[in-house]
Amino acid sequence: MLVLTRKVDEKVRIGDNIVVTVVQLEKGSVKLGFEAPHHVAVHRNEVYEKIRNENVRSAGGAPDDIEDAARIWQQRKDGE
Amino acid sequence: MELKTVQFGTIDVTDDRIVTMPAGMPGFPDQKHFIVLELPRTRPFLWYQSVDDPGLAFSIIRPWLFVQDYSVDTSAVINEMGWDKSEESSLEVYVIVNAAGKSAEEITANLMGPLLINPTRRQAAQFIIHNGSYSHEHPVFRRN
Numbered sequence: 267m268l269v270l271t272r273k274v275d276e277k278v279r280i281g282d283n284i285v286v287t288v289v290q291l292e293k294g295s296v297k298l299g300f301e302a303p304h305h306v307a308v309h310r311n312e313v314y315e316k317i318r319n320e321n322v323r324s325a326g327g328a329p330d331d332i333e334d335a336a337r338i339w340q341q342r343k344d345g346e
Numbered sequence: 347m348e349l350k351t352v353q354f355g356t357i358d359v360t361d362d363r364i365v366t367m368p369a370g371m372p373g374f375p376d377q378k379h380f381i382v383l384e385l386p387r388t389r390p391f392l393w394y395q396s397v398d399d400p401g402l403a404f405s406i407i408r409p410w411l412f413v414q415d416y417s418v419d420t421s422a423v424i425n426e427m428g429w430d431k432s433e434e435s436s437l438e439v440y441v442i443v444n445a446a447g448k449s450a451e452e453i454t455a456n457l458m459g460p461l462l463i464n465p466t467r468r469q470a471a472q473f474i475i476h477n478g479s480y481s482h483e484h485p486v487f488r489r490n
Contacts (some may be wrong), residue, residue, distance in 0.1 A: 302429035318372035327445035334450035
């Protein structure tokens with residue numbers, strides 16, 4: 267892993283068009299600003315992983331399970 | 347065109363319904379092309395079928411059917427994707443349903459990572475809501 271030392275307002279450039287700026291430092295946390303092209307998604311890693319894991323889990327569902335759920339949906343709607 | 351799928355067999359689809367995901371989907375970076383399929387027997391649940399991988403399909407649903415006050419900052423999505431402001435009102439919003447390893451009553455939906463489809467551009471994106479207001483495992487059915 268490449269480790270660089272930067273001060274507040276200093277930047278790091280990744281490739282041609284991604285720029286990370288150190289915006290603020292405060293009690294053990296750092297605020298970063300990102301400039302990146304639209305197709306580059308920037309996320310907090312833990313949130314991204316949550317979404318990724320949920321996507322992978324969701325891909326394992328079969329139409330039969332959803333058919334059961336659709337039946338329950340209809341029953342509940344009829345019961346309202 | 348004819349689209350081969352594992353779950354639904356071979357289906358005839360119109361090419362103009364195929365959407366491209368420029369940023370891919372977390373966990374599936376190589377799957378760039380999808381199509382929304384409606385199956386009468388699973389209504390109101392729809393399917394987000396990969397065009398690139400016949401075996402990959404996600405069950406999806408419109409969030410307002412079970413979370414009436416659901417909200418997505420569509421202007422942020424427009425901005426993030428480089429879409430045009432005029433396309434905002436035509437965006438279709440879905441959430442992905444997780445039914446794997448659960449009974450039908452216990453299925454959940456990922457309200458934190460909605461799927462947004464821009465029919466004008468035939469593009470789609472999974473948007474991540476960072477403000478902590480939604481769960482990635484929200485129950486679809488209220489507990490009785």
